[in-house]
Amino acid sequence: MAGLEEASTPFGAAAAAATGAGSAAAHAARPFALGNEAFRPSARLAGLERMGERLAQRIRTVVEPFARARTQVAAEPLETLRFEEWRAALPGFTSLSLYRLRPLKSGMLLAIDPDFVAWLVDAFYGGGGAPAKPKTREFTPTEERLLSRLADGIVEQLVEVWSEVVALTPALASRETNATYASLVRADEAVVLQRFTITPAQGRAAGVSILYPLGALRPYEALLAAKVHDEGGAGDAEWRMRLAEALETVRLPVRSVLARPELTLSQLVALKPGDVIPITLNPRVPLIVANRRIASGTIGEQDGRAALMIDHVERTVR
Template sequence: MTLATAKSGDRAKAKHCAELLGTGPSIDELVPALSLLGERLARLLPGRLARFSGGEPPLVRIGMPMDCTLASIQADIETLASHALMAVGPAGLLMLATFEAAPVLRLIDRAFGGRGTVPDPLPDSFPLSAELLLARLEEALAEALTAVFGGVEEHKVRSLRRDTSLRYLNPFDKREELLQLSLEVEEPGVEPWSFSIAFPQSTLATVTATPRHPVRSLPRQTPDAGNEPYASVPVPVTAVLVDMMIGFSRLSALRPGDVLPVAIARSVPLQVDGRTIATGTIGEVEDRVAVQILQAF
């Protein structure tokens, strides 16, 4: 065996085998984690958004996680929008929040005593009042996400900068695969509004990681779902193929023959009482649509 000696002042760089280091989770593996993260966010965010709805916490609904890129996010936005680059923890793991102009301007009109009227046509840029509101929305989202991630300094979320152009914001490589989660905010008597957050795989894998060595606990007896009286209890299970948001004006204008383009998620969630219990892919068995389970938890 030959030993090679590095020159004085040089330090050899270690090279590690990919098989030993392992690779990060795939997007398919991260979809269930993002679904659970979204469910926790839907419970914690209303309290932070109450300041924008007259003190009453609104109802927050989450959409189905969708895989995307910066290019697809930009293509889905037809009008003015604000993109906020946010960082998680001291390491500065990045994520992106997107607020379209119409919901923001509707909130501003209501804050000044209006009924939530949106100017038509929409302006080419956000007024100062909108910039101030966007800063408060980002702060509320950061607080809720910090709580979702455990409320520790390691995962504290903060806003970095915002821009109406993803090109100038340049948050990630334009070809990087992202997972996007849409959230719809509902308040009594007013039109719902929505926004979205997108995570690179590396960020999502870190904030949803579980400890390698969990605290051991004494074994406990749990009911066996395969035995009576539980085995025969019917449980409604929903396979969510498409979960989309449509503006009320467009929804009210729908007519027979209209075509709505939809995107089918790569992993289809199976839900019981609104909670995701498994994910799978759509297929066919004996001429019937079927779901093949890929993950169950």
Template sequence: MEDIPESVTAGAMPDEAVERMAEAMVRDHDLASQERLVRRPMPTLELVNERLQRHMDSGLFQFARRTPEITIEPIAVQRYSEFLATLPTPVSFNVVAMRPLRGSGLVVCDATLVSALVDALYGGAGTLQATIEGRDFSPTEQRVIQRLLALLCTEYAKAWKGIYPLELEFQRSESHARFVNIAAPAELVIATTLNIAFGELRGALRICMPWAVLDPVRDMLYGAQQADALAEDRRWVTQLTREIQAAEITLTAELARPELSVGELLAMKPGDFIPLERASRIVAAVDGTPVFACHYGTHNTRYALRIDECLRSDSAHWIGGSHVH
């Protein structure tokens, strides 16, 4: 057992040890450091927004049967009170759960966008803007908002696919900001704004997510290398698909399969014929995998196969455009 220095007693410690403990316990803290951290570029979230723009473009076309013009604004990092102050009136507030993260987000739909969707769904020319100020949304407009939210939740999950299993789940709708408390007024939020136009009518769809809710995945949001890797993976998959589709393969079709005994085979001599019973349906295969159901015949004086059916399946060994994500 080591000897205790004479300078250390039961009730006292060396001055140097006290100073070292004090330095370890006291740390400088900059209250603005978190805000500077949040305001850094988020390449992964930018990639998600690019995907969302593409998915919403096709989704809204299927929804309204009219081609939309969608532009997405740069990611905005601001305090929740500032976000609410920039909203026009009236708007539809919709609280959504952010699964599997703990917390809620907010989807804000402009009244002008609701009016544009109603006009598009009911065969309008895209020139008449309905007046919503001073009244609540009608049942028809509420129904359109619900369908738009369902579309957004579906496409947002697709935009995060392969990055993180983040999904939006609708919880409730509100008509006033004071009933929406997803964050404290001074808390930082991340806002994404999609500007959507149908002809001359246009409006905005905003997604607001508290930074505190996204904090568990913040390393993923700032991961530039991960975002670049995801983009590289898409290019690699596209190039590999093209190379595979351009590869040459051997297609084999078995016209008939005669059965002979060993004795019959040994008894054969030059000039004998082997009778063949040609099947009505011939299967063409590649390396033993059936791909076509065919009929055998001639075409331009040449023996040929006529393809009647493609024998494709949804199993993983098939490689094609519909199976590449």
């Protein structure tokens, strides 16, 4: 027994040590840096992605008059990331327009490829469509004017698409060409990136990006998630027809009032079996549904039962 105890003691100690080590490892504090977690697009922002597809079609109508050519615009999947991460990936020279969209908080950033702006100016004024030289310093006055019209046109279409969810009032806050001065939210805050790839018929593909603060979209997540926003196609017409057919079978209580005699309070209190209350039947009695008079007619008889023959239907029912 002693030998068994001596043999088992080290094993038990080792097991306890291992268990203790495992428990300590499980509960050991691990380093964590706030803001380093991977942001993922919210599933409740799916409505924003669908709105992006519609906005892509509208952006095409804004770009084509400048490009003077057929243009394709494709909406890319949403991406959620930190603002500093997005800003670090921008080139040193770019076009950034900050708009306030009331009642959204913190506004919205519109980023446009500067080389695309230069190409649009060349195409608009009859250029040959050759790729523009990469821009590295500043926009010319002509490019500034075209950029202003292009950005305002895109934001106008964005507001139109958003009108299904909330009425937005846009206002330009600033334009920047240096990402360092782009201040939408704090560097560690999450933003939702909505990219559009624009491909003119005779030019290279370019990018236009819209950046929303994730916190500004939170109050509208339920509306964005709940929106089906069908365009009124065949499915919508079929649904309306089926709804109309279902409503036709709904049964409603209908009543008619033959007479409305009046009694004093003393007469009402003195009522007893055998009393007779004289009434006067009107030649025409109403047909009432939910306290609303919808028709009137005369009392008669049909198949041995009292019946009401409709003489008049109220116009407000139709």
